[in-house]
Amino acid sequence: MQTCELVNLADLDTGSASVRATIVSYLGHLLDLGVAGFRIDAAKHMSADDVEAIVGALPSDTVIMSEVIRGSASEPIQPEEYLDAGSVFEFQYARDLGPGVRAGVTGDPQLGAERPLHVPSQKAIVFVDNHDTERGEASVTYRDGGLYLIANALMLADDFGTPVVYSGYAFSDRDAGPATDGSGAAVAWTCAGVTGPRDAYADGDGVCTEGWTAIAGLLELRRWAGDAPRLPGVDDGDVYGFERDGRALLLVNPSGEDAAAVVPTGLPDGEYCDVVAAGASAGRDCTGGTVTVTGGNASATVPARGAVAIHLGARR
Incomplete structure (x- = not known):
């Protein structure tokens, strides 16, 4: 069993049949409400066998995307261990893509269904940045304007993995949450009129990547490809x-x-x-x-x- 007590998160005994049954029941209820699948946050802090057992009790068409951050080759837990439970987020993809775009030097990755330090293409969820990496390791984020568009274009036109187009809110304090009203509820933003990267963002503005004209065109390109x-x-x-x-x-x-x-x-x-x-x-x-x-x-x-x-x- 992997014991991983995280801050403010109880370490559930996912090896217990009763705990698994409770989790499966809850997830099943969400599926009944219309949810298509689940992103399993910090999956590497749970035994791969436990994750597989829980997922295996769900309908076979449930979408599973596990967050298993790839560390060094010497780390005892690797993304490949979680492939029997579904797809995994392939952090190495962004690590390979971003620095070149940032430096203005683009080139070919190793072409084919498998790439160094990547899970196989059909199991890889790829991205330019996400809600965590945009505040840390990501080489290219919304602040980089056209370079961010280029990075997303290279990902969407690629033949590797299943791409995720990330869209969040602007921030200047890396620990800041979204803008909130007097009751503490998040303030909704509008993407009306947003067609591409903006020159400047105020804290709390929606980046609205999903509304960019280029993203719509590149998604269509991916379907045609x-x-x-x-x-x-x-x-x-x-x-x-x-x-x-x-x-x-x-x-x-x-x-x-x-x-x-x-x-x-x-x-x-x-x-x-x-x-x-x-x-x-x-x-x-x-x-x-x-x-x-x-x-x-x-x-x-x-x-x-x-x-x-x-x-x-x-x-x-």
């Missing part, structure tokens, strides 16, 4: 990108100046709407710009600290 593998990267000057074999193409520019680029691609010839600028297909008019593919090359102007993306469904 389907199971097409990520191909080795291409570059032209400050512009780096990669293709999802014959279905989609992403280009990013972490520099401070707009950059014209011509890169090889397997997409069919034609003119494509840039879905980063135009968003998802509903009502798209291509006013945000286009990418031209001719004779196996894609030509585009990629904005400073921004991205351009196309897919087969965005062909005009």
